[in-house]
Amino acid sequence: MTVQPCLVAGRGLAASLAVWLLVGCTGCTGVPILVPDLALASAPVQLAGARGPLSPAKSKAILDRLAVQGQDTGIFERHLAVEEALTGSPLTTGNQVLLLQDGPATYQAMFAAIESARDHINLETYILDDDEVGQRFAQALIAKQEQGVQVNVIRDSVGTVGTPAAFFQRLSDSGINVLEFNPLNPLASRKEWELNRRDHRKLLIVDGQTAFMGGINISSVYSGGSFSQRSRMRPDGSPAWRDTDLQLKGPVVAEFQKLFLATWADQRGGPLPTRNYFPAPGSPGRLVVRAIGSSPDEDYSLIYATLLSAIASAETSVYITNAYFVPDPQLLAALVTAAGRGVDVKLILPSQTDSWLVFHAGRGFYEPLLRAGVQIHERQGAILHAKTALIDGVWATVGSTNLDWRSFLHNHELNAVVLGTEFGLQVQAMFDRDLALSTRITLDAWERRALHWRVQELFARTWAYWL
Template sequence: MLEYIQNNIFFSLIIINYIIAIGTAIFIILNNRNPITTVSYILALVVLPFLGLLVYYFFGQEYRKDKMFKRRKVFDNETVKKWEKKLMLNNCRLEDYENGFLQNKVNVVKLLQNNQKKPLVLGNDVEILINGEKKFEALFKDLKTAKHHIHVEYYMFNDDKIGTKLINALIEKAKEGVKVRVNYDYVASGISNKNINKMKSFGIEIFPFMPVWFPNLTRKLNYRNHRKIVVIDGVIGYVGGVNISDEYVNPCDKGYWRDTHCRLKGNIVKSIQSHFLLNWNFVSQQEIEITDHLFPDVESFGDIPVQIAASGPDSDYPHIMEALFTAINGANDYIKITTPYFIPNEQMLTALKTASRRGVDVELLIPKEGDSWAAKYATNSYISGLLESGIKVFHYCKGMVHAKTMIVDGLLTTIGTSNMDYRSFEINFEITALIYNENLSEKMVQIFKEDIEHCDVVELKKWEQRPFIEKVKESFSRLWAPLL
């Protein structure tokens, strides 16, 4: 037997591969996950010997139910409970607002208040920041004003020119006695040990999010912290798509990078703060003493109502996806979406198509040439169906559009880190601001129109005439859409 195996090593390995693959397939089926995801992984196991097992080993395991994050230790804190109770709007007040500024968007508010205990917060100021240039200009000004703490959490934190500038700014504040905490995603970031140690030497606490170190690789490679947030003194917060990397500030030697971030000031920052603390307790294995300095009483800075949605394996439900889904189903006039990756699940795809077919003007702006070959073709595989349902599709040609925004009926605007894809909805840690304000929505509509000036309009008749090989690439990429 041993001699036979030695003489037929490749055939023997194939047999062993499929024995393991069959067991894995049975395990996947018994997990009762999304059928499309289940079929995708089983297909990978069948048609990709060895590689299919690696794909599932690194990317396919589900940890939402593991409760590996210490959520309750933050949400059960008396300080957090006090501000949530103070800011939470009861159903009677929400019904009053339904006839006022909320109109039919009250269902989105109720969803997040009931599921995530995140209140709709009144009296905030919101500033839209287009591209990294505007975002970092505002951020560096705000960092100089910090008195108590600066909290930084980023998917991509590179120590290139803009990253080094931020590191130096944080060090200067640490020298002044400001408490600085930094959480960066281990897989996506490119920050050297030299700079990490430099920050630590000045008292900055810095931790990576879920380091990928063997043998724990399988639990950690798939679930990444895709959030990009900053909190300054519990009063000023930043949320959006701009990472800490030079391409986001559009240097001359790199292609154009179109993105959207927002600066928030007011009590809504408390919601962002609580999500930072959730991840901080996990990455640092600490329990920060939650004081009034972290959740200060602040005056009203404006008249804009905002709500924060966050999701990831630490949440019971895909809150961001559900909020967007509810908003789309409640749309009456128009929906304008900008996203770098459009690989929707069936719920979102059906919601958008039916919205269009019942008379809502649905427009989708996506990059013509993205930064991922597979994601580009997977996205393109949906375009024919969208166009047939009456959805307008625009290909952004000026560069890479990385903004993640949605505008609904001139009232609701979402700006955050979540793409319109399976990975953002189900796997990564994401955060999105939902802003209920007509003036801000009007500004966002104008920005959308300006972006369209740099787009090609995708027309169904012409799109159907694209080369057959392109359609093959799209169909093949779509098979793996849940894995991208």
């Protein structure tokens, strides 16, 4: 594949502007233009199971079964070998995947897993707030540390900038290893100071056997559900947040564990206590899953590259739900081209947001998409924070990656790709539920939008590169 060659992480406009003023745009580059080597599409894809790589024949049999389930799609034939060459991470079989929608369901499953921990807990998060939910996590983690379970935590410096130092000191005093990712304070940096690089991943691994990942941070903003009218408001009267996570068991957990340990080592967190970080995984399910971690240390975002490849391979449908949508020209072209060849392209985007600039910058791209036949729907009744995609009903991804320049260029992100209709049908049902709670934006209505909306879009788009 050929690669042809600053955004600011923050929890609000003030933080973003402050950091941008610090770093300016020195060293900024565009999102790389990715040109996949189509010759890779003929390479055989080898799956990995609980005991290591499967034989070529067994790998082919599993993928052939998934391809038959997909019907009317060439995504398996044309895409998977390219994806594997792009990411370098194996497709693993024998996994169990549970789709978790919104904070309450996710936190309940996380607390149950933490309570069952017997060896270690590894937590990596962008936001860890000192609020009701954050305190519950702190209490649960401290309790396990006191029981002899080793707890290791990576927290992003910008994402936790509002969390008091005393909160983390309490964790450290209990014996928990707490690592601050890329500290805001250059004097606290353990390597070259790169303020613009942030750890946007959300990952919890328990005993090397169960992993949770997706878009959900540790914060009370997720304390309400977002589907029923009754639960759409949080106890304080603010809108519920709509997000998605996965609970995974099986061989793929080891791939997430490798990513956590690699981040710890890269940030020079020091030696971790010896624990059984890679137990025998078994085969608790039958789903085929790939773990993909993106880092600005790579020549290009692995998640961005594989998403572009999947959209280019789509034959029937591309259904995307994303919280922060500020596409670069290549992603925009991929969506427009897919719609142009008859693929049903639908986007569910926010109707309200916690980031004014991102919201209006994204809306500035509506017109070319609508003219190309892409359907755009805005989710009502909640703040949309989910990052999911379903292509041809058989290729699904859930993770932390937004469709904006920041995620593609400067963030450490984490996604899972799950193959087959068994999981695809669950994602489709979730997408349909969100669609029913969304308002469709038509080209005619969009062309008649008020002048003040146009002015805000124009202003916000000038900042798109830094969002």
